Structure formats: C-alpha cells, structure tokens
Amino acid sequence: MDEALGEAIDRLISVEIRFGSGLPRGVTHRLYEVARSCQGKPLTFLAATHLQQRVHPGDHVLIVTGAGMAPGLPRGETDGPLGAAALARAIDVGLHAKPVLVSEERNLAPYVAAVQAAGLAVDADLFPHRSGCAVAEPFPLGIEAGKHEAARLFQRYQPAAVIFVEKGGPNRAGVFHTILGIQRPPDAMANAHLLADEATASGTLTIGIGDGGNEIGFGLVRDAVQDIQPYGRTCQCPCSEGIATVTATDVLVAAAVSNWGAYGIVAALAAALGDVDVLHDATTEARMLERCVAAGGMDGVYARMIPYVDGTSAAVQTSLITILHEIVGNSFKTIQRGF
Amino acid sequence: MAVPAAFENIDRLANVEMRPQGLPTGIVGQLYAIARGDGDPISFRCAQALTERGGEHIALLTGIAGGPLPRGEVDGPIGAAALAHALVQLGCQADVVVPEPMIGVAEGVRTALRANFSVVRDSDARPSDYSAAVTIEKLGRNRRGVVHSIFGAVLSDQTPLADDFIEQLNQEGKLTIGIGDGGNEIGFGAIFDQARSIVPHGADCGCPCGDGLVTSTATEIVFPASVSNFGAYAITSALGVLVDRPLLLASAALITQAVEAAVTAGCLDGGTFEPGRIADDGIPIEGVEAVVTGFRTIATQHFRATPRHA
Numbered sequence: 001m002d003e004a005l006g007e008a009i010d011r012l013i014s015v016e017i018r019f020g021s022g023l024p025r026g027v028t029h030r031l032y033e034v035a036r037s038c039q040g041k042p043l044t045f046l047a048a049t050h051l052q053q054r055v056h057p058g059d060h061v062l063i064v065t066g067a068g069m070a071p072g073l074p075r076g077e078t079d080g081p082l083g084a085a086a087l088a089r090a091i092d093v094g095l096h097a098k099p100v101l102v103s104e105e106r107n108l109a110p111y112v113a114a115v116q117a118a119g120l121a122v123d124a125d126l127f128p129h130r131s132g133c134a135v136a137e138p139f140p141l142g143i144e145a146g147k148h149e150a151a152r153l154f155q156r157y158q159p160a161a162v163i164f165v166e167k168g169g170p171n172r173a174g175v176f177h178t179i180l181g182i183q184r185p186p187d188a189m190a191n192a193h194l195l196a197d198e199a200t201a202s203g204t205l206t207i208g209i210g211d212g213g214n215e216i217g218f219g220l221v222r223d224a225v226q227d228i229q230p231y232g233r234t235c236q237c238p239c240s241e242g243i244a245t246v247t248a249t250d251v252l253v254a255a256a257v258s259n260w261g262a263y264g265i266v267a268a269l270a271a272a273l274g275d276v277d278v279l280h281d282a283t284t285e286a287r288m289l290e291r292c293v294a295a296g297g298m299d300g301v302y303a304r305m306i307p308y309v310d311g312t313s314a315a316v317q318t319s320l321i322t323i324l325h326e327i328v329g330n331s332f333k334t335i336q337r338g339f
Numbered sequence: 340m341a342v343p344a345a346f347e348n349i350d351r352l353a354n355v356e357m358r359p360q361g362l363p364t365g366i367v368g369q370l371y372a373i374a375r376g377d378g379d380p381i382s383f384r385c386a387q388a389l390t391e392r393g394g395e396h397i398a399l400l401t402g403i404a405g406g407p408l409p410r411g412e413v414d415g416p417i418g419a420a421a422l423a424h425a426l427v428q429l430g431c432q433a434d435v436v437v438p439e440p441m442i443g444v445a446e447g448v449r450t451a452l453r454a455n456f457s458v459v460r461d462s463d464a465r466p467s468d469y470s471a472a473v474t475i476e477k478l479g480r481n482r483r484g485v486v487h488s489i490f491g492a493v494l495s496d497q498t499p500l501a502d503d504f505i506e507q508l509n510q511e512g513k514l515t516i517g518i519g520d521g522g523n524e525i526g527f528g529a530i531f532d533q534a535r536s537i538v539p540h541g542a543d544c545g546c547p548c549g550d551g552l553v554t555s556t557a558t559e560i561v562f563p564a565s566v567s568n569f570g571a572y573a574i575t576s577a578l579g580v581l582v583d584r585p586l587l588l589a590s591a592a593l594i595t596q597a598v599e600a601a602v603t604a605g606c607l608d609g610g611t612f613e614p615g616r617i618a619d620d621g622i623p624i625e626g627v628e629a630v631v632t633g634f635r636t637i638a639t640q641h642f643r644a645t646p647r648h649a
Contacts, residue, residue, distance in 0.1 A: 004365030019643035026344030319629035
C-alpha cells in the first residue's frame with residue numbers, strides 16, 4: 001500500500017458534514033491537520049500499518065467504545081459502535097485475530113448488535129474455539145473498579161493492540177466532558193483510559209479515533225485541541241480545565257465522525273492486505289446502523305432512535321463506504337488505456 | 340466574516356482521489372495545494388467570483404473528441420451541464436460549448452437533467468459575446484502549441500479554439516476558471532512551473548516537441564480536482580451554499596441519468612474507454628453517486644439548525 005492511498009482515505013474521512021446544532025463546526029480539518037503534522041504520515045495509513053505489523057493470527061485486540069448516558073443517550077450513540085464493529089470484523093477477516101468488545105454495560109447491546117450485523121457471532125463459549133466470533137466485556141464504571149478490570153482484561157487477553165473509538169478520556173483534572181464542556185462524572189463512565197495506561201506499561205499498541213478532542217488519543221495534540229475547540233481550554237463545569245483529554249495513544253486518527261476514522265483504518269488495512277472484502281460493504285453498513293438503532297443506539301445529535309450518525313443520514317454512511325471501496329478497489333486495478 | 344466550513348469540506352471531497360492504477364496517482368492533492376496557496380477554499384473563490392462578476396453570459400467549455408474518443412469522454416460534459424443548469428437557475432445565460440462531434444452528447448445530457456441551457460458549437464462561440472468562462476476537462480496546448488494526453492501522447496486532432504477563447508477573455512480582464520485533474524487541461528498554465536514538476540511527463544512528454552504535457556493556457560482561478568466533473572459539482576454546491584440554494588447541484592439520480600444519456604450518445608468512460616460503461620474516469624456510477632450525495636449533504640447540512648439534545 002502506498003501513502004497516496006492513505007492520503008485519499010484521510011481526505012475523505014475528514015470531510016465535515018455537520019449541521020448547525022450548537023456543536024462546533026469547521027473544527028474537523030483543523031484537528032486533522034495538527035494530528036497529521038504531529039504524526040507525519042496519513043493517519044489511516046499509520047494505524048493500518050501498525051495493526052498489520054503488530055497483530056498476528058490468534059492475537060486478541062481490545063476494541064473500546066461507548067459514549068453518552070441517560071437521559072440524553074441512555075444506551076449510547078450510533079457513532080462509535082459501528083466503527084468498532086467494522087474494526088472487529090476486519091481484525092477477524094483480515095488479520096485472523098480475535099476482537100474483544102469493551103464498553104459500559106449500558107452501551108453494550110447496541111455495540112453487540114452492530115458487530116452481529118457485521119457478520120460476527122458474539123459468544124463467549126465459542127470465542128476460544130473458532131473464527132468469526134467476538135466476545136463482549138462490560139467495563140465497570142468508576143476509577144477503582146476500572147483499574148481492577150483493566151488489569152484483569154490485560155491479564156486474561158494479553159492484547160496485541162487496544163483501539164479506542166469515540167471513547168471519552170479525562171482532562172488534566174481527571175474529569176470527562178461532552179464536546180460542549182458539560183461534565184461527565186468519573187463514576188458515570190467507564191474509565192477506559194486505564195486500559196491505555198495498562199497498554200503503555202506493557203508496550204502494547206494503542207490507537208485512538210475521535211472527532212472532537214475529548215476522546216482518548218487526543219492527548220497527543222492536547223495543546224492544539226485547547227486552541228481549536230470552543231470548550232478546549234475552559235469547560236462549563238467547575239473543574240475549568242477544558243474538554244481536551246490528556247490520554248494519548250501511539251496513533252491518533254482524527255476524523256469528521258469517529259466511525260469514519262475506523263472505516264478509514266479498515267480501508268487502509270484492506271489495501272495493505274490486498275483484499276477489498278476486509279472492508280464491509282454498503283449493504284452491511286446499512287444493516288449495522290439499523291440493528292444498532294433497534295438495540296437502543298441513538299443518533300448523537302438528534303438523540304433519537306433514527307438511522308443517522310452524528311446528524312448525517314444512512315445514505316451518507318453508505319456513500320462513504322462506497323467511495324472507500326472505490327478507493328481501495330481501484331488501487332488493485334491497473335488499466336491500460338492505450339494512449 | 341470567516342468563510343463557512345462548508346466550502347473547506349466541499350474542496351476536500353472534490354480532492355479525494357479514487358483512480359485505478361495506471362493513471363498518475365497521488366498528484367491531485369499536490370496540485371490543489373499549490374493552486375490554493377494560503378487562500379480561501381477554491382470552490383468558495385469560484386462561487387464568489389461567479390456571483391460577483393461572472394456577468395450574465397457564461398461559457399462552459401468542455402469536450403475532447405477525437406482518436407479513440409470520437410464523441411468524447413464522460414468527464415467534462417456532465418460537470419459543465421450541471422454547472423450550466425445551476426447558473427441558468429440563478430438567472431444567467433449559460434452556454435455549454437463543445438466540439439461539433441459532441442453536440443449530441445451535450446444535448447442528451449441537457450435533456451436528462453431537465454435543463455435549458457444552450458449548447459453551442461465551439462467554432463461558433465465568440466469570446467466577445469461572453470462575460471466569463473469556465474473550462475471543464477478541456478485540454479490545453481503547451482508552449483509549443485501541442486496538446487497531450489495524460490501519458491504525454493500527442494493528440495493531433497485537438498483544435499486550439501478554447502485556448503484562444505480563454506486567452507481572449509483573460510486579455511479583456513473577464514473571469515476565467517479552469518477545472519482539471521491532470522495538468523494538461525486549460526487552467527494549469529496558472530501554476531505552470533509547479534505543475535510541470537509534479538505531474539509525470541509534465542516537463543518532458545517524450546514526444547518530439549519536448550515541452551511536456553502541462554498546458555501554458557492559464558485561467559484566473561484553477562481548480563484541481565480528482566475528477567474534473569467533481570470539481571464542477573463542487574463549484575455548483577458552493578454556489579448553492581453562497582446563494583442559499585442548498586439543492587442547486589442536481590441529485591445523484593439525475594447525474595446518473597445524465598451519464599447514461601452521454602454514454603448512449605457515444606461518449607465513453609475516460610478511465611477505461613469501454614463502450615456503454617456507466618462510469619466516470621474509471622469510477623463506477625455508484626462511486627459518482629456517493630460523491631454527489633456527499634456534496635449535496637454538505638450543502639444542506641450547512642443550512643440546517645436543530646438544537647442538540649442536552
């Protein structure tokens with residue numbers, strides 16, 4: 001796979017298609033550019049290259065997602081689970097490794113539904129014995145329980161990589177925030193950054209995918225997030241430390257929608273592996289979205305059970321997958337046009 | 340006022356490269372970066388220039404007809420027609436100007452789009468009649484007057500009518516915009532030296548002229564895009580954002596019908612040259628529809644304001 005392909009993929013997944021909802025607009029390309037200049041190469045290319053080099057057949061990969069809480073998003077949102085599901089599928093189909101799905105108990109059902117719609121069974125009994133399978137691990141709320149669980153997961157699975165998709169990370173004061181600077185108490189969240197700490201301690205690959213700067217991974221460019229995001233430096237809660245997370249990952253993929261960042265990585269992986277089918281198709285994408293919503297996942301902007309992701313329609317999601325297939329598929333085709 | 344982010348994103352989508360190997364890859368982003376410099380998004384500059392000083396009679400020049408493409412290729416006429424259709428809706432007179440063998444193609448596309456712009460033979464178009472011009476995938480001559488394919492092959496049956504037309508408008512200080520994806524299309528003369536160093540065969544075509552495939556014909560604004568039609572769709576969407584007409588760009592379904600009409604009239608997919616293939620620069624129509632959906636969604640989202648949940 002050449003870098004030019006990663007360039008095209010990166011460009012696509014950083015096209016911001018948000019409507020005015022009070023969420024900041026015009027930030028995506030700026031966050032992308034700082035993440036890019038900090039890491040030097042196309043972000044999806046980097047993530048895929050690392051996964052290909054570090055994850056071997058039979059290895060476990062933790063895929064962590066889950067945003068939102070009651071009353072707004074009681075079972076989470078559609079951004080996160082679909083990207084995580086696409087990665088789970090690619091890790092199984094492309095790398096022949098074993099995906100472990102990690103999320104808050106309350107957010108797990110829509111995540112599992114998306115993974116099943118992507119074609120994997122989610123079954124703890126079958127998981128050790130065959131491919132085409134994932135296992136789901138509810139991650140407890142709060143710091144103390146989180147520390148214990150992070151250590152347990154690492155001991156049990158000895159993962160080759162940990163991937164965070166749209167997974168909130170704490171700021172310097174240890175507080176989690178929404179993109180609009182509203183506090184999320186640590187006791188209400190999976191403190192998933194503790195998995196990043198375990199990974200760092202054991203030298204395990206970490207990849208963070210986000211679209212705002214409050215998600216795990218953006219610690220890599222924290223200063224820039226503080227400058228770019230309206231609530232980057234100062235939030236709306238008493239901690240007054242801003243939404244920018246301190247948790248960094250080895251690779252950060254900044255995208256317009258976190259799912260798209262995950263799809264971009266999968267597309268780059270498909271290109272690197274020479275198999276376009278490592279990326280799910282548009283029909284599967286539509287099914288994943290429907291099932292995720294049916295299981296309680298809500299669009300993160302409308303906060304309704306509609307087949308939207310961050311305020312963009314199902315048609316936009318399937319269009320994006322179609323273009324990614326085009327980018328990857330065409331990279332395998334050579335034409336001799338004649339003149 | 341800051342330029343809305345929608346334009347940045349329109350530019351970005353127009354530059355997503357999805358070409359088959361065998362065509363030069365990895366260059367559009369470089370050409371775009373040079374053409375943009377430190378300025379505003381190019382789709383914004385084009386839309387602003389067209390609305391502020393495009394005038395009332397705008398020429399959309401396109402069409403490569405000759406050799407293995409007797410009725411031309413899909414890339415060019417569809418974008419020209421989509422933009423012309425939009426300009427007519429905004430109250431301009433817009434003419435799609437094509438070589439004689441492509442009159443039928445342009446008329447078929449016009450019918451498919453339910454549009455009513457005029458189709459004009461290139462030899463009949465007089466620069467003095469027009470207030471501005473946009474070229475879409477219109478091959479331009481190099482300094483020696485030679486026209487080349489993207490691989491540096493000489494295309495001896497191309498006429499210099501469009502080069503002369505654009506140079507005349509440039510001399511008169513009228514607005515000219517060039518959309519291209521390879522460096523050999525009218526407009527790239529504006530970034531001539533850089534394009535020659537970026538594009539394969541840019542400075543050395545391998546033919547006896549020895550001057551490379553990059554055209555010396557410049558436009559006031561040059562818009563490098565991954566497919567020239569996509570550049571025209573981008574400008575059309577940008578116009579829509581600028582004048583509060585978010586659905587100004589024809590829908591994906593209509594664009595598909597336009598491509599089908601062009602192919603039915605003998606136009607070929609420029610990526611493969613396969614007769615009857617419903618595609619654009621080697622990209623199957625599903626990919627084209629996805630891109631058009633993206634442009635239209637960026638434009639419509641720009642105008643939507645729904646408060647987020649708490």
